[in-house]
Amino acid sequence: MTVRELIQQARIDRVEAEILLADVLGVERAWLFAHGEDPVAEPALNLFTDHANARRDGEPLAYLLGYRDFRSLRLGVNRHVLIPRRETEHLVEWAIECIDTGAKRVLDLGTGSGAIALACKVERPDAMLTAIDCIVEALACAKANARSLGVQVEWLESHWFEQLGVAQWDLVVSNPPYISASDAHLQQGDLPAEPDSALVGGQTGLESIEHIVEHTPDHLVPGGWLLLEHGFDQADAVIACMQDRGFQHICSRRDWSGQPRMTGGQWQP
Numbered sequence: 001m002t003v004r005e006l007i008q009q010a011r012i013d014r015v016e017a018e019i020l021l022a023d024v025l026g027v028e029r030a031w032l033f034a035h036g037e038d039p040v041a042e043p044a045l046n047l048f049t050d051h052a053n054a055r056r057d058g059e060p061l062a063y064l065l066g067y068r069d070f071r072s073l074r075l076g077v078n079r080h081v082l083i084p085r086r087e088t089e090h091l092v093e094w095a096i097e098c099i100d101t102g103a104k105r106v107l108d109l110g111t112g113s114g115a116i117a118l119a120c121k122v123e124r125p126d127a128m129l130t131a132i133d134c135i136v137e138a139l140a141c142a143k144a145n146a147r148s149l150g151v152q153v154e155w156l157e158s159h160w161f162e163q164l165g166v167a168q169w170d171l172v173v174s175n176p177p178y179i180s181a182s183d184a185h186l187q188q189g190d191l192p193a194e195p196d197s198a199l200v201g202g203q204t205g206l207e208s209i210e211h212i213v214e215h216t217p218d219h220l221v222p223g224g225w226l227l228l229e230h231g232f233d234q235a236d237a238v239i240a241c242m243q244d245r246g247f248q249h250i251c252s253r254r255d256w257s258g259q260p261r262m263t264g265g266q267w268q269p
């Protein structure tokens with residue numbers, strides 16, 4: 001079978017088929033356009049067919065490729081971690097603004113693949129990053145990403161702040177699970193394949209956020225910031241929650257599509 005025929009017969013999105021075939025053949029996607037009539041032999045033929053079938057069955061492209069690009073990084077991902085999202089790239093931008101105004105000690109809560117911590121560290125090497133996750137396999141994925149990028153982050157196994165003692169940071173940043181357990185979105189796109197622990201914030205969707213807002217002040221220096229990603233319809237609830245806890249200068253920011261998808265506040269005891 002030729003390159004062109006394989007792509008045509010994959011019965012998945014054409015661009016995704018091209019990305020998967022290029023990955024299997026170890027070539028750039030552009031190469032395929034000049035080699036449409038080249039035959040594809042085993043084992044690439046079988047591997048591509050398996051990947052295309054899995055994709056048709058709902059396996060996320062990122063898990064099939066084993067990576068997802070996030071800001072300037074190519075991050076290894078697997079079924080134990082959330083696939084890094086473009087929205088979170090904005091959260092990193094906000095975190096970097098805080099680092100640039102003096103917040104050098106940064107804590108990433110629920111780091112998953114390590115996306116936030118690693119992007120902050122690569123883009124601002126003078127920052128000191130600590131990142132926690134309660135899933136050992138996720139931490140292993142994050143550590144492997146740190147090794148291949150050659151950057152130093154302190155990785156700790158902890159359920160939110162539980163194992164962190166009395167340590168304090170200048171900035172706490174998190175993309176916590178914030179989808180309601182009954183939300184129909186959980187059945188759509190890549191979400192059914194991703195770990196519930198990375199997605200579901202209890203029945204209301206806000207349970208993890210409320211927990212983080214409640215406990216962050218114990219771990220922030222005076223003047224420190226908390227930045228949280230959340231759902232497109234949760235900004236008002238997150239603002240109210242941070243106000244109740246006594247945060248100041250609370251504001252929300254919008255993502256690429258104009259939705260208010262992150263909220264931050266400053267801790268001034």
Ligand code: GLN
Pocket residue numbers: 081082083084085088109110111112113114115116175176177197198199
């Ligand atoms: N911090 C990681 C990310 O933003 C994982 C977040 C999560 O698992 N909810 O991609």
